[in-house]
Amino acid sequence: MEITMLYYLIPSLIMFCCGVYGFITRRNMIAILISLELMLNSVDINFAVFNRFLFPGELEGMFFTLFAIGIAAAETALAIAIIINVFRVSEKIDVSDVTKMKF
Amino acid sequence: MEPVIPIIILALPLTMFLVLGLFGHKMKHPVAGVLGTAGMGVTMVLAYITAFTYFFSGNPEFIDADTHTRLQAIVFNVDWLAFTDSLVIRLGFLLDPISALLLVVITTISFMVHLYSNGYMRDHHGVWETGFQRFYAFLSLFSFSMLGLVVATNIFQMYIFWELVGASSYLLIGFYYTKPSAVSASKKAFIVTRFADLGFLLGILVLSFYTGTFNFTDFTSTEVAEGVYRVSEGTAEGIRAMIQNSAAPMFMGASVLTWALVLIFMGGMGKSAMMPLHIWLPDAMEGPTPVSALIHAATMVVAGVYLVARLFPLYLMEEASLNIIVVVGALTALYAAMVACTQIDIKRVLAFSTISQIAFMMVSLGVARPEFHHGLGYMAGMFHLFTHAMFKALLFLCAGALIHAIGSNDYTAMHGLRKHMPITHITFLIGCLAIAGIIPFAGFFSKDEILTATLGHSTLWYVWMSLVAGLTAFYMFRLYYLIFWWKEHKVPAGHHAPHDQPWTMTLPLVILAVVSCLAGFVPFGNLVTWNGEEMFESVSFITNLKALDWTVASVSLAVAVVAILLATVMYKKENPLPSKMKNALPALWRWCHHRFYWDELYMFITHKIIFGCISKPIAWFDRHIVDGTMDGIAYVVQRSSYAIRTLQSGNIQKYVWVYLIGALLLGAVTAVCLM
């Protein structure tokens, strides 16, 4: 059978939605971070696929993907660091506990 | 005529007012008194000179020699306020028969009062009233305003001074400002007359809008009245247009001219205390008695009459307005006379008699028609104004003397004073005779001519007014007897017997008494007529006697004599008759005694309706509805800000949720709109 663009786009969309869903539902901050990774990666897939299928001539999308991966890594690192800080101060990594400031 | 003297006539009282008002409190009492009196004296002399020159100099600017017609002369006239090119308020000095007459009356009475007050305004031990200087300042202010009123060259100048006399009357009524009754009386007087003045103002506005002028000379020059137009200052067009269109711009079935005249007359009703706007005058007696004599008997209260006389030619154009005047006048006359019969406060009796006498003048103006004896009624009205001023001032000053001697207005405290105060007694008697219309006293002639004019107009009103004349004689002599006879006066222990007052007070009485005896013989017909034409070819001392219509005269004399006799029977000696009559007709007596409950009615209207049903609700509405709305908006904002606070729940996941929904909505809504 012939593999069209949709075969990639739909999974990436699903990934993205999973990420969003996870972000909104999971209590553990690490889990939230993982869902964020899912979202970012689905974006990467999109770029790669669009580049590969629609504009095979150039590599813009690919490059964007590379940079996006790098950025994602940086974000994760930073986020982890901060989460650790929070944990150090409040002994919790449950997101529903970091709601001191509100209204 | 040189404007010098007229200017001084107006300026002198004003300066007196300013001087006494600003520096009076630094002066000694006698100084202030003498200053004020002297100033008024000078003014009086100058006024006499002016009047004399006007009437007797034969100067062509005052009289047209061949037609024997007196003219209106504008001595000076300066622009004061220009609304438009044609509508200009000018301050000026108009000389014509009535203004000259009024000049004399006002200055004379005013001078008498100034003189009299020197004695009246201090007690038996010579202690001066507090605010003595203020009193003189106000007197001068009043004199100034009144003079300005009568010499007005245009209706707006008249309105200006009209307001000023109102204010000075307010100040003088409220002279004893620590006395609540005086305060409320002054307030009442001002507000009632103010209400009337609203009518006056509207009348002026209507009139000036349709005629395009304020000037009397444009309204009242006789040519205009007879429908022959002298094009003067281009306003005759206005008048003509108005008379022709007097049918055209109708409003509620009456022509604008009628409306204007009636509204203006409303102003006159206010000042001259015609029913139903009379209620302020009796209360105004709270003021010092000299003030009552000057303002509320002789001068200010006749301003209404003067106003009608001033605009008489205009009134002639509208029969209806004249009839209204007659009706109002006649009703007021009877009403006031009836009430006067039952009052026990000496000054109130005089007040009501004043109202009734002014009503006489109004009636006579109302019945005046050119075709009947060259407008006899007009002449008679002015004549009565003159004589009444004299004898009513006299009566009030006598009353003042009595009150000053006894220390009370209530004549039940006064009986049998004739031995103690002979001069007052005689002069008072003369006054009573004059007002009762006994020949040859002043009142007889004027009243007789009024009745003649009335008869010429309609028999009904003639009978009516004769009856009132009888009542007048009756209640005056009731008053006279109850004060001076009835029973021996007993001096309360510790008091010294009442006695005649110092010369400053008695002299005016004597002078006025003499005038009241003689004034009747002044040949008025040659001096004051509605169009200035002289009535008689030749005049002598007995012109008025010869001119009498003896049928009318004899009737009125008879009425008066009968009334006096009745009074004598009832009140000369202490007897049960009065109380018998009282019990015979209790309802009538009660109504008269309570002045037909007019004041109660007004109290109800002002307090219950104006305050209770209008002002209070409006104030409430303002606080709670209008202002409440503003506060309400603020409250709503606060509430909504509280309501949406949960949006900021502090939980990241909710934040993201909102974020996502927002983004999707943004996209979705726009996408949908695009399709």
Next chain:
Amino acid sequence: MFSNILIYFVIIPLLMLAGFALCRNDKQIRAVAVTGSIALMALSAWLLVDYLALRKAGETAEMLYTGSWEWFGPLNICLAVGVDGVSIAMLILSSIIVFAGSFASWKIDNARHFFMWLLLLSTGVFGFFITVDLFTMFMFYEVALIPMYLLIGQWGTGRKEYSAMKLTLMLMGGSAFLMLSLIGIYYHSAPEGGQLTWNILEISQNASISKDWQYFLFPMCFVGFGVLGAMFPFHTWSPDGHACAPTAVSMLHAGVLMKLGGYGCFRVAMYLMPEAANDLAWIFLILTGVSVVYGAFSACVQTDLKYINAYSSVSHCGMVLFAILMINTTALTGAIMQMLSHGLMTALFFALIGMIYGRTHTRDIRLMGGLMKIMPFLGVGYVIAGMASLGLPGLSGFVAEMTIFVGSFEHADMFHRTFTVIACSSIVITAVYILRVVGKLLFGPVQDEHHLQLTDATWWERLSVITLIVSVAAIGCFPNFFESLIKFTFSPEIFRAIGL
């Protein structure tokens, strides 16, 4: 720029501000305040004389002393100044009241800041009256508004915080609409492709605002200014604000600031959008006609002196707007006269009330009485103010009201007639509440024994009161002078609205 005399109306207050900043003690502050206000009075007097001289010399220009200095070039915003009779009248009024006000607040505490805010306020006022550039005008307008908040809040009495906030927010609400309409005017200030301008004179020359846009902009503009002019139903800031404000502030606010409303209404709304003014006048005639009697009636039952006066201000200012809407020479002249007269006599009222309150520490007329005996000077002053307010001839009120009535009566149709009569009837109601107050407050027996120890006015209070009384009487006695000063502005060839 500094060759133009008008600029100094702004510079002098600013110099005074600087002076206050440098002053060491209250004595110096008073000295600065007095010298400054005298300088302002002299300046306005000189301006008046010179202006009349120029007019006599045959100057027929719409405005004199015009000058324009570019400020924000790209938007064509200039500091454009110029005055005609009306603005001069307003300038005189303002300077007189500033003078009287600074004497009335002679012994105020924390004088430095008080006077600084007061002068900032007057800077705004003067600036507003001299400019003919919409932007600058609006700027000065708001400059004049905001100091009220601190003045009332810091030196006020009673529910001052609430009142100050309410006043500020309501006035700013008005100015929100105003700003929008001004910008709208700017974008229609020139025919298609022409150079847009904020300059009032040029805009009225171009007359390029289409009718539809006028219908849209005029109401906003009129309401925006009307709020400050205490137009029903946007007047409720006035009673509370006045009641809580300190004396001098009430004087300045009622005397001058409320005039900004009326002035703006005719200088901007009527002058630039006459067609709409002519067609929509009836709406606002109803509102203002109502507020004339409405204010008077509600004044009848108040018991707080300042509330009474505030409501009477509602009534009188209603009269101003009412007359402005009667678009004809006489009525407009009357409106300006009314502004002058109301400004002076309200200032007088508030000065006296402040002085009385400073002694008796109450403003409730039920708790006072017979003060005439105790403090004759203040009593007499109050009576005079009252007489002026109920329109006694010889004082300013009469002249103004009569002019308005005669002017309004020039409309023969039923609608105008009805509302004119309603407005006229206010003279009776005014008499009622004025005499009520005078009777209760000054006459009759003394209510409170403690009042017997009170003293009469001090010299500075006397000075302040006398200044105002004299000016009230001056207008009342020589109205022709002021009328002729003002009237020229309203000749049809100059005032477009009348040219209709």
Next chain:
Amino acid sequence: MDYSQFLAMRQELGVLIVFLLVFLYDTFMPKKALNATAGFTAILFLLFTVASFVWGNVGTVDAFSGMYSTSPVCSMIKNILNVGVLIVLIQSVRWTNGELMTVRRGEFYELLLVTLFGMYLMISARHFLLFVIGLESASLPLAAMVAMDKNRYESHEAAIKYILTAVFSSAIFMMGLSFVYGLAGSLYFNDIALQLGTQADTLLVVALAFVISGVGFKLSLVPFHLWTADVYQGAPTSVTSYLSVISKGAAAFAFLVILVQVFGQFYSAAWEWMLYALIIVTITVGNLFAIRQKNMKRFLAFSSISQAGYIMLGIVGCNEMGLAAMMYYILVYIFSNLAAFGVIGAIENQTGKVDMTDYNGLSRSNPWLAFAMMLAMFSLAGIPPFAGFFSKFFIFTSAINQGSTAIYILVLIALINTIASLYYYLLVVKAMYISPEEPQIPAFRSACSERLGMWICVAGVIALGIVSFFYNSIIEAAAGSNLFAFIG
């Protein structure tokens, strides 16, 4: 390749140089010299600011085949940001010299400079790759800065909230980008504009919405604003002030560039209406929340949200005038807001109090602080003669220039909102000047660095409006810009 292209991005290079110098100083200087880091950085940055004023403007240049472009407007906005950063640096001296910060002092400045660099890239990028790099390097280090207050829990909570939402938003943003890429086949702004044509289909609109939300997050437009209040409250005051003015300013400009350059032809079709909606909601919600805030920093957070709404008004005009008005607004906003934060910071460093109730009677104990605060509040509320009035007036004027009736209504709503904002700004004034209570805060003399910063801000607040030079030069720069080529 032609290395002279690098000269086009001299301002970015300048920031990098400053960054390197600070980094070296911080790394290799002896312990006691480190106390001077703050001063050193400030002076260095001052020099850089002056230099970039003098030499920064290279006219309109496209470098790196159009990925990067600078123009007078760009350098102007960068200079404006520089001024803001300088003030922030000055104001933060006292805080960084506190014993808390001794170890991290250097990091603070380095991170700050990096974020500034990122913002420069956002401003000048004409290619989405560069833009994203700028965006991320402008936002990620901020998370670290927010977390700088080690032993304050709020600081960490703020940081975690910030980082997570930031990543989420950038994910959404990049999702949108991927669609745009799919549709246009390029990431160059101009190419996208050319490729997309004028037909806006649904996918594009959704992509657009995602992109807007991504940038709106940095601008904290409602409903993408929810992180703002918490982060502003939790972060150290210096960081808050930096967040509130600098990154907002940069984001606003970048937002305008993207909208008009990339999606210019869909103005009336799509994003004009999105913008109207966003503006109304942003202003209103911001005000409604601000009304009931008691914590000064949180209060200013909400006020800055509604201010962002006003800044957006400069974009709907979609012309040079609007651009200039927006930049002027940002300039004035920088000064006003920094004045407020300067006072707050001074008081917080002295007493640790940040509640509005603590400010009661401040005018009696610390008149000058109260005065500065009042000016700031008046300027933010748009009261003449302070700068805020002018910026508001101009931004409204420029918006109405667009002429439709809808814009009149929009502006009217914005104007009515100013009344509400005036209310809560006056609440602060009321607390300081009117409330009769005894002063909560004792009289103290703030550090000269703080005073210097405050004086600069006060001077700016007074001068920026009355002296027309600033606005005129900005509009001059804006007039030359070629941004609005694609407005259809």
